[in-house]
Amino acid sequence: MTMTTPADFVFSKRITLGISGASGSQYAVxxxxxxxxxxxxxxxxxxDAAKVVMATETxxxxxxxxxxxxxxxTDKYQAKAGQLLVPSSKDWFSPVASGSGAPKQMVICPCSMGTVAAVAQGMSTNLLQRAADVVLKERGQLVLIPRETPLSPIHxxxxxxxxxxGVTIMPASPGFYRKPETLDDLIDLMVARILDHLDVDQDIYAGWGR
Known part of the structure; x- marks a missing residue:
């Protein structure tokens, strides 16, 4: 019997998904x-705040x-071995903490204004913020999904x-032109737009006029 290891799998790409403490956990899930x-x-x-919000909203x-x-x-989504990696917020040996090992794409969904501020000022107090800093310095793709209202001049x-x-700012503002019937419809429209910007194939929304 041949054992399958993570190295045996070829993934389509590598992406860092950050979840901060803003409202909108359903988008991240x-x-x-x-x-x-x-x-x-x-x-x-x-x-840590994201875990609190996740428990509250979902x-x-x-x-x-x-x-x-x-x-x-990994079990819930039937992911392959090595496909999902969940380091702690202080795991500075994680690949995402260094330009030599981090994915070139990152999305923070949802993104709190505190996280926006930390990234904008280059202040890395946890691994999520450091990962965003790495993507910026390595000239990668960073996509932020802010969820706050109203927005102050500082924000x-x-x-x-x-x-x-060069950061893509995509507020969590799903459209109503497809006449959504459920909350899931609104979530899927926003998530489809995020996937399109990450160049990840999706079939939950064909796009305007298609």
């Missing part, structure tokens, strides 16, 4: 599901410690600064 279904290797980074019962969470989500200035650095 659906995005993770579809990234794994698309054979993407995902480095999942969650802030029925998801995710384990608190990262090792258990990695096993739980707007920080996002403008990041946009001028």
């Amino acid at each position: 659906r995005l993770l599901e579809l990234l794994l279904a698309a054979n993407v290797q995902v480095h999942l980074l969650m802030s 029925d998801e019962k995710w384990p608190a410690d990262n090792k258990s969470l990695q096993l739980f989500l 707007l200035e920080n996002m403008l600064k990041l946009s001028r650095l």
Whole structure:
């Protein structure tokens, strides 16, 4: 019998998914599901606040410690061995902490204004913020899904600064032109747009006029 190891699998791409403490956990859950279904290797980074918000907003019962969470989500989404990696917020030996090992693409969904500020100022106090800093310095693709209202001048200035650095700012603002009937319809529309920007194949939304 031949044992299968992570090295035996060829993933379509590598993406870092950060989940911060903003409202909108449902977007992150659906995005993770579809990234794994698309054979993407995902480095999942969650802030402590994100875990609190996740428990508040959803029925998801995710384990608190990262090792258990990695096993739980791998089983839940039937991910391949080595496809989902869930380092702790202080794991500075994680590949995402260094330009020599980090994926070139990262999305923070949802993205709190505190995280926006930290990234805009280059202040890395946890692995999620450091990973974003790495993507910026390596000239990779960083996509932020902010969820806040109203926005203060500070928020707007920080996002403008990041946009001028090439960061994609995609507020969690799903459209209503497809006449959504459920909350899942709204979530899928937003997540489909995120996947399109990450150049990940998706079939949940064909796009305007298609």
